[in-house]
Amino acid sequence: MYEFKEETRALVNLVRRIVKDHQAALETRRLRGEKLTSADYQSGREAARQAGLWGLSLPRELGGADLCLVDRLAVIEENRKCLTPIRFGGDALPDLLHLQGEQKARYLDPFLSDATAICFALTEPGGGSDPARNTSTHAKRDGKDWVINGSKIWVSDFDEADRAFVFARITKENTAGNLSMFAVEKDNPGLIARPVPMLGGYTTHQLTFDDCRVDEVARIGAEGAGFKGAQDALNATRFGNAAATLGIAQRCYDMMVEYAKRRVLFGSPLSDKQAIQSMIIDSWIEIQQNRLMMYTCAERYDRGENTRVDASMTKLTCTEMVGRVIDRAIQIHGGAGCTYESPLAHWYDSQRMSRIWVGASEVLKYRVLARHLLA
Known part of the structure; x- marks a missing residue:
């Protein structure tokens, strides 16, 4: 522990x-x-x-x-x-913290004062888990401006955002070293947003850029350096995603223990039944194992070690674990766990997406971990 x-x-x-x-x-x-x-x-x-x-x-x-x-x-x-x-x-993304001059005044300062909210648009309808090599959204110079065309999807927090930071390629070459980040205001006439309802009651957006014009100040960081900043942010997000699922799993575990102790079935509490005890014990073990792994990896991060593989491993195992724990909690609660008057039903819906966001389980397993182990 x-x-x-x-x-x-x-x-x-x-x-x-x-x-x-x-x-x-x-x-x-x-x-x-x-x-x-x-x-x-x-x-x-x-x-x-x-x-x-x-x-x-x-x-x-x-x-x-x-x-x-x-x-x-x-x-x-x-x-x-x-x-x-x-x-x-x-x-915010590390790239934003180094802004100076007009960019700092326009984008960073209002964000830090909580005067504005932002969102990020990286994934594309056809790009999915490989945005570095499957980005069709492109930005082309036009005088002193940039003109962006393309589409992004699964953009979170767009409803509350004032602007989106969009990743687009700047030449025909479609590589990780060819992506730049651009700030696009929500009211830009070249930006069209379509809400996309998701599991768990969430709403993401698809953003379409139709000759979307922004000035030079809106290009953030060096040309072609956008993906590195996004990748660094994704690794931190994977750790955060793991921690979120651990918190949810712990709450579900606490709920199943409390319910098993007070729910009487066939003359004795559910907690006396061996099958229920097995589900509770399995959940406790999984939570403790994943918590130990996550915080041990976080300690390595804090020491300055390379934890790209750690972040992927932690996100993979925690998000797979939380689904099993939620399922056991619902099974113990029976019908009471299947109603939206219980948090369990809400998490059953929403946490299915955790195995896909910021790296699908299969991508992390075979693209990151297998390549690391078999290198």
Whole structure:
């Protein structure tokens, strides 16, 4: 079992209090079928910011918490035990943190002050798990401007964003070293957005760029250097995705234990039944194994070691694990676990996507891990 240091435990307790004070009531409302808006999450978001939990990975000189990866993952894990977690803000792609001059004033400063929200558009309808070599969206110089044409899909958070950071190739060569990132305002007349409903009640968007014109200031970073920044961000996101699934799995485990103890069947609690005990024990073991692996890999990251393979391995095993734990929890709850009045049904829907987002299980297994092991 993995044990947190005292400072990390204090951080986890802080998150737990904020979630209890601000997010638990939202969970109840959602389970009643209420439609929540971003305004409903604002009090928890502000409480987190007042507590210093703003920009978890952001440097202190930019107003962030500047947490090491172990602490960031601990915060995420605790936060995601709630069906309506805190919506932390202030984290951005590393490329944005180095902006200067007009770019900094236009894109970074408003974001850091929470005056604007952003989203990222990398995946394409035909690109899927290999955006480095399957990006058809392209940007072409036209005088002092760039003109973007193409399409992106599965863009999260577009509803609340003020602008999208879009990855496009800048020459005919379709390689990882040929992608640049462009900032496109949401109200740009060349941007057409179509909502795409997803499992779990989420909505992503497909973005179409039809002669979408942006100025030179909107091109972020060096020409052709966009994919490296995206890849670095994906690795950090994979760790975060693993932590989120661990938090959900732990909550499901807690629910199945509590329910098994109080639910009486054939004259005795479910917890007395060997089949139920087996499901509970299997879940506990899987959670502890994955938690130990994730935080051990995070420690390596914090020491400055290369953890690209670690991030893929951790994301793969945690997202596969959470599906099994949720399924066992529903099986123990029976019909009570199949209603949307229970968090279990919501997670059963939404966590199916975790095995696909930021690297499908098969891609991580055979493209990353197998190549590493067989190199």
